[in-house]
Amino acid sequence: MATIKDLAKLAGVSVTTVSRVLNDHPYVSKEKRKLVLEAIEQTKYEKNVNAVHLKTGRTQLVGVVLPFSDHPYFAQLLKGIAKQAFKHNYKLVLIQTDYQEKREKEALHMLRQKQIDALIICSRSCDLDLITSYTLYGPIVVCEKVHGDKLSSAYIDHYQAFQSALAYLYETGHQKIGYSVSRLDGTSSKERAAAYRDFLAAKELPCRLDYVFDKMLYFEDGETMVTQLKQMEDPPSALIITNDQVAAGVMTCAGRVGINIPEKLAIIGFDDHPMAQMMGISSMHIPLEEMGEHLFKQALGKESKDKVFHATLIKRETV
Amino acid sequence: MATIKDLAKLAGVSVTTVSRVLNDHPYVSKEKRKLVLEAIEQTKYEKNVNAVHLKTGRTQLVGVVLPFSDHPYFAQLLKGIAKQAFKHNYKLVLIQTDYQEKREKEALHMLRQKQIDALIICSRSCDLDLITSYTLYGPIVVCEKVHGDKLSSAYIDHYQAFQSALAYLYETGHQKIGYSVSRLDGTSSKERAAAYRDFLAAKELPCRLDYVFDKMLYFEDGETMVTQLKQMEDPPSALIITNDQVAAGVMTCAGRVGINIPEKLAIIGFDDHPMAQMMGISSMHIPLEEMGEHLFKQALGKESKDKVFHATLIKRETV
DNA sequence: TTGAAAGCGCTAACAT
């Protein structure tokens, strides 16, 4: 495999000149440039990027931390990230964590080791302080509201989103409202819980802890939820559901056990996935792809440190 | 940021000794090791992996080429790949191509530039010969049957899978069988087409080109398919569908327009996704995750060059 | 406009 040294020798110029040609620098005469180009052609020369990485200290690689890549929510986010990465000629290193702290730490470690230029954390298990401490080694972007100016962030205002879903259900006559989340200790779940609590308090409704369903993430979880619902003596009349996949699952199973939607049970999903549109499921639209694009631009320092996205209610036939 | 030189100075040893400690090599006395370890601690030293990459010529990075990361089929495959990557302490560079040749070439280029140690191509648009020519620069694994010994491959025997689905439908009394694919010019679609043709010929059934549906990939495509079906004068009585997502979409929409499943239309999906299980959709089970794991091991040269996986029919309630 | 030379931070052959 040829190196610039070989090219230099072959073209009868210095390595500096070769490097200049390679990097489109000025101050190279037409003749020498041509000579170098010919040498490149002849030897089928290809740059060893690792040398460049060592020299420049950058790799054109951005790490993306996410718990699962097989969920439409993260897949959509990833799509936006990938779009901008491609645009800026960066590649993405995928770090699937399954919410294992160990794996998140590996990602942070890669930043520290300079294997990646920046890190995007779509969802985390690690402590925020730990993550923040790694900003010393490169830009880190997270998907939640943060304090301080070390981390960049782009996130959904889940509190507000949840409030508007609640308000809508309340307006349409529901008083027994429940909801589901993917993991109770997640950041967005906490916001949802706060919105729920505050809303119930404002309307002087009782807070029903049995109306909160945990571990609902995939389509098939909808079945579990319907089963649980069926066993309740006093089930909710409306549900705000983790995402459209679970909502679709609920929708699919509910009919079988005689739970008619929306008569007996109103549901609102999240994300406004094409699936929700097709099935006529009311949903909170979230600009996931746009958010993903923003995340990447932030990782490159090309955007403001802080960006909130708002969800909007899409009314369909399930409320 | 400290370097091994700094450590050497601080610990009063040579860089070699430091390097040995860093890489767990033998021949370092307990005392010196301790000294080095202390220096590491003190300086919060971290290896610059780019230097290692340059020196060793390897990056512990494997590229994964796939058209979309937001489809369950590829997400599942990716899961298996990621599992093994983690096990072997490799990271994955994700290259989403949208089936654009330009992007696939970028991936090949990364291999050539030594930015990745190996490349896994889950689905391609590029010419196989072009891909093969890059094996010069590192191992490449693809998901289809190949000739020659340059490329490794792990793949589903789609011909056989399709034949058994057809046989099953035929046995249950269907003569008007149609099918759908995601893209007609894809490798697996060609195998399916061959199986279809051969089967019809064997049973002396007419080959109905209007029974072949293209561009069916996502859940929401099921709606399109049902619409098309509804407009046909002489629609098929059974369908072998691209994958379980589309099958679920068909299932969801069919009822609305009076197409009862399986009475009026029998369907068989592919992949045996949890969704199919939940909805009672008959499906061809494919060991996707296992295949993903295999792909990665092949990329590392730890497995045979060639591996066929077989699909198995899971009978549920849609036939 | 060109080139010599000094690294980037690490590994490993070789010498001791």
Added chain:
DNA sequence: ATGTTAGCGCTTTCAA
């Protein structure tokens, strides 16, 4: 068991 040293292939400063 330990150290010296020569690179890995490139970029970039500095001098010409």
